[in-house]
Amino acid sequence: MTNAAGPSSGGGYLQISGLSKRFKQTAVLEDLTLDVDKGEFVSLLGPSGCGKTTLLRLVAGLLRADRGRVVIDGRDITALPAHKRSVSVVFQNYALFPHLTVAENVAFGPKMQRLPKADVVAAVKRFLGMVRLDQYGDRAVTALSGGQQQRVAVARALATRPTLLLLDEPFSALDRKLREEMEIELRHLLRELGITAIFVTHDQDEALVMSDRVAVMSAGRIEQFADPGTIYARPATPFALDFIGLATKLSGRVIGVDGGGVTVETAVGPIVAPGTCVNGARVLVAVRPEYVELAPAGAPEANHVSVVLTDVVFLGSRTLLHFAAQSGDRLVAEVGQPPEAGLVPGETLRLRWPVARTLVYPLP
Amino acid sequence: MTPPRRAAAPAIDASRAALERTPWSRSRIDPMPLLAVPAALVLGLTFGLPLLMLLLASVQGADGFTLAGYVAFFRDPFHVHVMWNSIKMAVMATSICLVLAYPAAFALARSGPRLQLTLLAALLLPLTVSVIVKTFGWTILLRSNGVVNRLLLASGLVSEPVRLIFTEAGLLIGMVNIFLPFMVLPLFAAVRMIDPRLGDAAACLGADPLRRFVRVTLPLTMPGVVAGVALTFSLTVAAYVTPTLLAGEKYMTMSMIIAKAFLFLRNWQLGSTAAALLLLIAVTVVVASSLLARPLRNRG
Amino acid sequence: MDRAGVALSWIMMAVVLVFLLAPIVVVVGVSVSPSTVFDFPPDGVSPRWYQRIMQLDGFWAATRLSAEIAALATAASLVLGTLAAIAIVRGSFPGREALATFLTSPLMLPGLVVGIALARFFRDFGLRDAYLSLLFAHLVVTMPFIMRTVLASLALFDFAMIDAARTLGCSYPGALVRVLVPNIGPAFLSGGLFAFIMSFDNYAVSIFLTDVRTKTLPIQMLHYLGESPDPTLAAISTLLIALTVVVLLIGDRLVGLRRLASM
Numbered sequence: 028m029t030n031a032a033g034p035s036s037g038g039g040y041l042q043i044s045g046l047s048k049r050f051k052q053t054a055v056l057e058d059l060t061l062d063v064d065k066g067e068f069v070s071l072l073g074p075s076g077c078g079k080t081t082l083l084r085l086v087a088g089l090l091r092a093d094r095g096r097v098v099i100d101g102r103d104i105t106a107l108p109a110h111k112r113s114v115s116v117v118f119q120n121y122a123l124f125p126h127l128t129v130a131e132n133v134a135f136g137p138k139m140q141r142l143p144k145a146d147v148v149a150a151v152k153r154f155l156g157m158v159r160l161d162q163y164g165d166r167a168v169t170a171l172s173g174g175q176q177q178r179v180a181v182a183r184a185l186a187t188r189p190t191l192l193l194l195d196e197p198f199s200a201l202d203r204k205l206r207e208e209m210e211i212e213l214r215h216l217l218r219e220l221g222i223t224a225i226f227v228t229h230d231q232d233e234a235l236v237m238s239d240r241v242a243v244m245s246a247g248r249i250e251q252f253a254d255p256g257t258i259y260a261r262p263a264t265p266f267a268l269d270f271i272g273l274a275t276k277l278s279g280r281v282i283g284v285d286g287g288g289v290t291v292e293t294a295v296g297p298i299v300a301p302g303t304c305v306n307g308a309r310v311l312v313a314v315r316p317e318y319v320e321l322a323p324a325g326a327p328e329a330n331h332v333s334v335v336l337t338d339v340v341f342l343g344s345r346t347l348l349h350f351a352a353q354s355g356d357r358l359v360a361e362v363g364q365p366p367e368a369g370l371v372p373g374e375t376l377r378l379r380w381p382v383a384r385t386l387v388y389p390l391p
Numbered sequence: 392m393t394p395p396r397r398a399a400a401p402a403i404d405a406s407r408a409a410l411e412r413t414p415w416s417r418s419r420i421d422p423m424p425l426l427a428v429p430a431a432l433v434l435g436l437t438f439g440l441p442l443l444m445l446l447l448a449s450v451q452g453a454d455g456f457t458l459a460g461y462v463a464f465f466r467d468p469f470h471v472h473v474m475w476n477s478i479k480m481a482v483m484a485t486s487i488c489l490v491l492a493y494p495a496a497f498a499l500a501r502s503g504p505r506l507q508l509t510l511l512a513a514l515l516l517p518l519t520v521s522v523i524v525k526t527f528g529w530t531i532l533l534r535s536n537g538v539v540n541r542l543l544l545a546s547g548l549v550s551e552p553v554r555l556i557f558t559e560a561g562l563l564i565g566m567v568n569i570f571l572p573f574m575v576l577p578l579f580a581a582v583r584m585i586d587p588r589l590g591d592a593a594a595c596l597g598a599d600p601l602r603r604f605v606r607v608t609l610p611l612t613m614p615g616v617v618a619g620v621a622l623t624f625s626l627t628v629a630a631y632v633t634p635t636l637l638a639g640e641k642y643m644t645m646s647m648i649i650a651k652a653f654l655f656l657r658n659w660q661l662g663s664t665a666a667a668l669l670l671l672i673a674v675t676v677v678v679a680s681s682l683l684a685r686p687l688r689n690r691g
Numbered sequence: 692m693d694r695a696g697v698a699l700s701w702i703m704m705a706v707v708l709v710f711l712l713a714p715i716v717v718v719v720g721v722s723v724s725p726s727t728v729f730d731f732p733p734d735g736v737s738p739r740w741y742q743r744i745m746q747l748d749g750f751w752a753a754t755r756l757s758a759e760i761a762a763l764a765t766a767a768s769l770v771l772g773t774l775a776a777i778a779i780v781r782g783s784f785p786g787r788e789a790l791a792t793f794l795t796s797p798l799m800l801p802g803l804v805v806g807i808a809l810a811r812f813f814r815d816f817g818l819r820d821a822y823l824s825l826l827f828a829h830l831v832v833t834m835p836f837i838m839r840t841v842l843a844s845l846a847l848f849d850f851a852m853i854d855a856a857r858t859l860g861c862s863y864p865g866a867l868v869r870v871l872v873p874n875i876g877p878a879f880l881s882g883g884l885f886a887f888i889m890s891f892d893n894y895a896v897s898i899f900l901t902d903v904r905t906k907t908l909p910i911q912m913l914h915y916l917g918e919s920p921d922p923t924l925a926a927i928s929t930l931l932i933a934l935t936v937v938v939l940l941i942g943d944r945l946v947g948l949r950r951l952a953s954m
Contacts, residue, residue: 089854109857110865116858122851126873139860187859423782427790430775434794434834437827438805441812445804448811491707494696498704501697510704512939517711519885519935521892523909524928527916528714531721531729538717538731571711600696622799629801631895632913646803646895653807653899666804673800681792 040065040223041086041191046095048081055081056247059095063223063240068214070226070234072270073244079227082244083193086225088112099190110139115184117194121176123168129179130155130164136187154182157216174205181213185220192217192224198233210237231271235259243267265311265388273347274313275358278390281308289387294354295332300385309390314380316347319360322379331379334358336372339365350378442670448659449667460664470648474668477644480559481628484566488574488623489616491567496578496615500585518572526636529565530556533637539564562638570627574619581615614684621680625673645669715932722925729922740926747923753911756822760907761890764829765837765883771830772837773879777867780845791842798835802895805831810899821905828896833886840885844878877946884942888935 039062046059056078063069071079084090086097088109096105104112115136124132130151137147155161158178168176177197184192194213198206214237217224228234234241235255242252243266251263262268268276279293281304288301291312298312314330322331334350346365350358360378370376452459464470499510517525532538533555540552555561585608593603631646645665652662717731722740724733744750775794779787797805806828813824848871856866872879894909901910908931915924 084854087854087858089857108862109854110860110862112858114858116855118851118855120849120851122849122855124852124855124870124874126870135856135861136859183855183859423778424784425778427775427778427782430771430794430834431790433771433827434797434831437809437812438797438831439793441808442800442805444812444815445808491703491710494700494703495707497696498700501700508943510708512943513708513712515939516932516935517715519888519892519939520715520932521894521909521912521928523892523894523912523916524718524931525714527924527928528716528718531717531731532713534729538713568710568714571707575707604696625799625801629803629895631803636916646801649803649807650898662807666801666807669801670804673804677792677796677799 039063040067040100041225042096042098043082043086044096044098046082046085046097047093048078048085048090049093054247056085056092059247059249061242061249061252063225065100065223066218066221067239068217068224068226068237070228070238070241071244072228072231072234072241074229074270076246077244078247079244080195083116083195083225083227086191087114087116087193089116113187113190115187115189115192117177117180117184117192117197119196119199121180121197123176123179123183125167125169127168128164129160129166129168129171132168132179133183133186136183140187150186154186155179157185158182158212173200174209177201177209181216185216185222189222192222194224194226196228197226199228199230206233213237235271243270245270260315260384262386265313265390268313268386268388273316273359273361274386275316275319275360276311276313277356277358278309278311281306281310288382291387294356295334295352295358298330298385299382300387301383302387304387304389311388311390313386313388314384316359316361318384319358319378319380320362321348321360322377329379329381330385331377332358333375333377336370336374336376338372339370341365350376445663446667446670449663460660461668464661464664464668470665473643473648474645476642477628477646477669478672480562480566480634480642480644481624483563484570484627485574485620485624487563487567488571489620492571492574492578492619493612493616496575496582499575499579500582514572514575517568518576522569522632523636525569526565526633529561529568530636533561533564556637557639557641559638559642562634562642565633565637566627566630569630569633570623573626574623577618577622578612578615581612581618585611617680617683621676625676628672628676629669718925718928719932721922722929724922727921729920729925740922741930743921743923744926744930747915747927749906749911750908750927753906753908756825756905757891757908760822760825760829761833761887763826764833764890765886767830768833768837768886769879769883772834772882773841773871773875776838776841776845777871779842780848781850791838795835795838797831802832802893803898806896806899809896813900821900821902824900825897825905825907828900829890829893832893832896833890836886836889837879837882840878840882841875844875848875880946881942884938888938892931 041061041063043059043061046056047054048056059078059082061069071082073079081090085092088104088107088111092105096103098104099112099114104114124135127135133151133154134147137150142150151164152161155164158181160175160178160182163171163175163179168179171179177200180197198209201209210233226234226237235258238255240252240254241258243250243258243262245266251258251267253261253263258267259272262271265276268274277291277293277295277298279291279298281289282292282297283290284303284306288299289304289310291298291300291310293312300312304310322329332352334352336348337351338347338349340347340349344363346362348360348362348370350360352358358378449460450456450458499507499514502510534540535552535554535556537555539555540549543549543553544551555564589607589611590603593607598606629646630644631650634642634644634647635650646669649662649665649669652658652665656662720731720733721729723736723738724730725735725737725739726733772794775790778784779791809824809828809831813819813827818824852870852874853863853866856870857863861869892909893907894913897907897910901907906914912924912927915927
């Protein structure tokens with residue numbers, strides 16, 4: 028497994044290569060490489076401690092890397108301190124300046140750039156307008172609601188016309204509905220301005236909804252860097268598989284390899300998956316729940332198993348069916364509507380899923 | 392199934408090649424501690440070092456390390472008596488301050504906002520008025536025809552004026568007065584932080600008021616008590632102006648010996664020894680209180 | 692708390708207040724008394740002692756010196772102390788707590804001893820200028836007051852704001868000035884005011900560092916007390932009390948008395 032996320036068009040707008048950072052003997056980031064295109068919205072997705080915030084701070088210039096380079100638009104900025112980079116950050120708790128009004132907060136960056144007064148005023152007006160807070164210029168930031176503070180933070184970051192915008196879990200303090208609204212609003216704003224952005228989050232839904240591409244991170248390395256659809260349907264590693272969405276996972280041993288795929292012997296029977304593996308190797312096979320269906324008898328080219336239903340979970344637009352095999356393996360299927368004939372936990376049912384949708388991963 | 396190999400492979404190799412040329416950064420000094428250097432340096436040189444040298448001087452004789460100064464000091468019963476005086480006065484003053492300040496701190500903490508402000512102002516004013524001014528005031532109050540004696544006579548407690556100036560009792564009154572605010576404020580800070588719901592919880596669990604106080608309130612105020620006692624003791628044991636003005640030669644303290652030795656007798660050895668001893672007492676108190684405070688802080 | 696306890700605490704509070712304010716009231720009273728003897732309560736009101744202040748030898752020089760030293764020492768402590776406080780709160784180097792204790796310890800160590808130690812040290816190293824000696828000594832005196840308030844305030848300060856300022860184009864020192872200082876201003880003020888007063892009133896540390904020509908006000912006052920004790924001293928004291936009241940009022944206006952009280 029490589030730790031490189033290659034560019035899609037050869038040499039991106041933002042090029043991070045070989046970035047490494049240690050804190051007191053612990054390697055937080057190890058040889059990290061990432062290429063982002065201009066105008067792209069990329070998420071860094073991963074659990075806490077995976078290094079995503081460290082990576083963000085390195086790109087912002089708030090931390091200095093031990094090794095590696097950061098290049099934006101052809102310019103090597105690795106050695107530049109934060110205040111000389113044209114990289115803006117929206118912080119998790121907004122970090123608004125309580126001793127300044129809303130307008131003064133937004134004006135801070137342009138003032139640092141020593142723009143003429145008229146330009147500063149115009150910039151404040153423009154960006155406050157973009158986040159729909161034009162009338163709030165003279166308010167104290169402490170008098171605003173969470174959502175409004177968040178928008179001020181965005182306006183403040185954009186007012187410097189950065190070449191890159193970084194966001195560190197900016198929506199984590201907002202309630203669900205507000206969060207969804209902000210996600211859409213932010214995407215529109217960034218698309219309109221053509222700003223390249225990197226968004227750090229541990230929330231997979233957020234990442235999948237907002238991003239052009241997602242970098243799934245774990246323990247200082249990028250497990251996979253691809254568009255949301257690919258990440259979901261073809262996760263590159265068991266970690267990526269696990270972190271995003273649900274999946275049925277079965278461990279087994281490869282017993283046969285032929286032109287199209289491999290046959291794996293698992294505790295619930297033989298499973299066929301596309302790809303190649305070493306015969307006899309220990310592997311993990313997996314499948315996403317929406318491809319698993321209750322099977323009528325027959326349909327020979329699919330994978331099928333007989334397992335006991337344990338739970339029916341109704342989620343509104345879909346229902347999840349949880350199963351357990353005698354071996355203890357757990358399986359999960361998703362159906363749009365629960366079948367008219369009610370399902371009783373304890374029943375043994377037959378499940379099937381297409382070979383083409385089966386994933387296989389070598390186990391160490 | 393592994394993800395399809397992307398066309399990026401050559402680019403990856405190129406960046407790897409570039410990586411080989413990127414040097415490890417020169418180990419950078421963490422800038423944070425540097426910020427503390429100016430203060431540490433200045434205070435180290437103008438405070439730490441001189442004190443250290445004083446301590447060293449007190450054990451330095453003609454032929455090197457010697458405790459002769461200390462021996463000579465303790466041999467003289469007068470010196471021992473004075474040292475005992477200082478500690479005794481400090482203990483008495485600190486105890487009285489604690490007894491007075493503890494309930495007062497509660498009253499202060501539990502008062503409404505307006506009253507609290509007034510009380511705090513009334514407390515801060517004496518704190519910030521010069522010790523010379525206050526002690527001067529006491530010299531007037533404690534005279535034979537001063538207010539204190541007049542009150543005592545009027546209330547019938549005594550039949551003739553009590554001599555208070557240049558006595559131990561008068562000095563004690565003055566000392567308590569000067570240093571009381573130093574006991575009240577840390578106690579106030581500690582009491583203020585107590586969550587009133589803790590008392591309620593104890594009551595629900597069946598504790599009567601006395602029990603509540605002893606088992607809940609008292610332990611919670613301990614950090615404040617330690618801080619107040621340490622501060623008050625270390626200040627009272629080293630007091631100079633107040634004993635000089637209110638007691639004079641009648642009740643000599645360590646600080647008076649030190650001042651006398653340096654300013655009048657020009658006896659450096661005596662002065663350094665006494666100063667070193669006083670310093671050691673104070674440092675012991677500081678260290679002991681911070682050691683005591685840590686487990687209290689963690690537990691609370 | 693039960694009733695008896697509450698009553699007790701209020702009685703004690705009253706006793707404490709009367710007790711603490713007594714000497715101050717007396718001094719003010721004596722200062723307006725017409726007689727040369729320290730008379731309290733005074734028999735009448737007379738401004739003669741205030742008029743005499745003008746004629747006192749060296750009074751103005753001493754006052755000016757005290758004020759200068761206090762102001763300079765407080766300012767220096769503010770700068771050095773704040774930098775050190777940032778390092779203590781944000782740094783991860785060993786001995787941070789020890790450093791904090793060291794910088795706040797002058798408050799608890801005998802001023803007299805510190806004064807002597809400094810006097811000998813400066814003399815041994817050839818520093819004969821009384822003004823400079825006093826300045827360094829008062830830096831030591833003022834530092835703990837600054838450290839206490841600034842450390843407490845910094846512990847509550849959100850350093851992400853410094854990061855934000857840096858990403859918006861401000862250098863680190865610039866961010867400290869533009870973002871940190873305005874937000875922990877109250878700590879500066881309360882610590883600074885206390886430090887100023889404590890330095891202005893300081894006797895024990897200063898006594899060994901003054902010389903014939905360089906005397907601070909407290910030392911001058913004790914001199915008067917020894918030489919010609921008359922109510923002029925009470926008049927000076929009353930003026931000092933008035934100054935303190937003014938400073939406390941300013942402090943309350945700017946940061947509130949409650950903050951001042953958490954020293």
